[in-house]
Amino acid sequence: xxxxFRSFQFxxxxxxxxxxxxxxxxxxKQGLVLGVYSTEDKDEVKFTPYAQKYNESTxxxxxxxxxxxxxxxxxxxxxxxxxxxYPAVAVAGLGDASKWDELDEIDGAKENVRIAxxxxxxxxxxxxxxxxxxEDLEHPQQAAEGATLANYKFQSFKSADKRTSLPSVRxxxxxxxxxxxxxxxxxxxxxxxxxxxxxxxxxxxxPTIFADTVRERLGAxxxxxxxxxxxxxxxxxxxxxxxxxxxxxxxARFLELTYKGSAKPxxxxxxxxxxxxxxxxxxxxxxxxxxxxxxxxxxxxAANVVGTLLALAQLxxxxxxxxxxxxxxxxxxxxxxxxxDVVYAMNGKSICVDNxxxxxxxxxxxALCYASTFEPKFILDIATLxxxxxxxLGDCVAGVFSNNNxxxxxxxxxxxxxxxxxxxxxxxxxxxxxxxxxxxxxxNNLGKGKGGGSCTAAAFLREFVPKGTxxxxxxIAGVMGDCSDQSYTGAKGMTGRPMRTLVEFVTKASxxx
Ligand SMILES: [Zn+2]
Numbered sequence: 267x268x269x270x271f272r273s274f275q276f277x278x279x280x281x282x283x284x285x286x287x288x289x290x291x292x293x294x295k296q297g298l299v300l301g302v303y304s305t306e307d308k309d310e311v312k313f314t315p316y317a318q319k320y321n322e323s324t325x326x327x328x329x330x331x332x333x334x335x336x337x338x339x340x341x342x343x344x345x346x347x348x349x350x351x352y353p354a355v356a357v358a359g360l361g362d363a364s365k366w367d368e369l370d371e372i373d374g375a376k377e378n379v380r381i382a383x384x385x386x387x388x389x390x391x392x393x394x395x396x397x398x399x400x401e402d403l404e405h406p407q408q409a410a411e412g413a414t415l416a417n418y419k420f421q422s423f424k425s426a427d428k429r430t431s432l433p434s435v436r437x438x439x440x441x442x443x444x445x446x447x448x449x450x451x452x453x454x455x456x457x458x459x460x461x462x463x464x465x466x467x468x469x470x471x472x473p474t475i476f477a478d479t480v481r482e483r484l485g486a487x488x489x490x491x492x493x494x495x496x497x498x499x500x501x502x503x504x505x506x507x508x509x510x511x512x513x514x515x516x517x518a519r520f521l522e523l524t525y526k527g528s529a530k531p532x533x534x535x536x537x538x539x540x541x542x543x544x545x546x547x548x549x550x551x552x553x554x555x556x557x558x559x560x561x562x563x564x565x566x567x568a569a570n571v572v573g574t575l576l577a578l579a580q581l582x583x584x585x586x587x588x589x590x591x592x593x594x595x596x597x598x599x600x601x602x603x604x605x606x607d608v609v610y611a612m613n614g615k616s617i618c619v620d621n622x623x624x625x626x627x628x629x630x631x632x633a634l635c636y637a638s639t640f641e642p643k644f645i646l647d648i649a650t651l652x653x654x655x656x657x658x659l660g661d662c663v664a665g666v667f668s669n670n671n672x673x674x675x676x677x678x679x680x681x682x683x684x685x686x687x688x689x690x691x692x693x694x695x696x697x698x699x700x701x702x703x704x705x706x707x708x709x710n711n712l713g714k715g716k717g718g719g720s721c722t723a724a725a726f727l728r729e730f731v732p733k734g735t736x737x738x739x740x741x742i743a744g745v746m747g748d749c750s751d752q753s754y755t756g757a758k759g760m761t762g763r764p765m766r767t768l769v770e771f772v773t774k775a776s777x778x779x
Pocket of ligand 1: 596623
């Protein structure tokens, strides 16, 4: 019980709250983040409207000071002291949105704001300013996202006196777009929650602790949280899911989450399914020991589903969403599933488990079957599923497989808006044949051919989605941790990506299909 209690404390207790209390008596030490654009003329300084006013309040001294060193470059921040109302002002470079190439598929103006807000917050935090105030940067939601994601540090297991105090971050009272700012904070804090779930060591984030943590945090936000046990899964015929937990001493759990924000009580739900392997050793098909610790985050899909539902509930989004999260460990032991074992999924299909390390698809198979019993508008599953997706796409974009072009278009656009992009991958019959063309059973959990591991994994999952159900599968193994492309999320640690894209997608897609 002790472990459970301790884990609750740090997941629930927001790390920034501690620092707010700590600095409560020093609130006069405030820093302000202002934005400045790049222009064609390299020597010209173009302020945001808010920054322009601030400059006027300093009788033009801020501009004078900036001009001494020249314009602030995109994504960089420079601090000026004792100019105007705030003792420290960080001027952050917003660059020129037109510099984003069309092929980058990103809304450059919004992305530049996230990057600049993060740079401003980090510069002031590095100078120990305990309270940071941001202007709207003409995109308050994105300013809040960049600031909140940058103002994050996982240090739950450090002694209290060794922890870095994070500053508090708030919106300037006289800036415009307070509601949008708050929306950005809500979404980014939900992503930070997903990051904590992923980052927490596996001995402190077992299936039971994960379920209890979600019940507490999402329950408080108005999401119904049902925690099913192994007996329930057995009664449902989830032999594929349960085969993965065979080798573990930790009991499996299956979360069923419901958020009903739609005004129409009978509206079909959107189903989100997330892979929740709280530790993946590979099982009997044991992984190499190098970097195996990363497998504490093999529940990144589950963390994304949980974070998305949390954000939607807090935003009071007018949607009906259900989340399905199979949670277990994949461990080797005398009771573990052996390569070559055949198990049955909820829809009656038999699966030969050729490689026990391809376990994500086994837990998702039953979760997809169960989700489809609710006759959802569409199903989106998300998983740290294959190393092959990282080989294909690197660490900057998630792969999406979909049987529905309209849904693909919505998620594609959502990714360009949030800065957390997705790229479409194929669902060709060729891959299905590699998974399904066998003599003694219906499916093998390994493809017959060489290469295309992400595509064969998606083809496997497709066998558990009823015909006619619109479906997307998102493979996030490439973007789960240590991503080099988003400065505001940081280059190290688990990311909670692409949760903001899911929030945007569900909000838009729910009404469009
Ligand atoms: Zn695995």
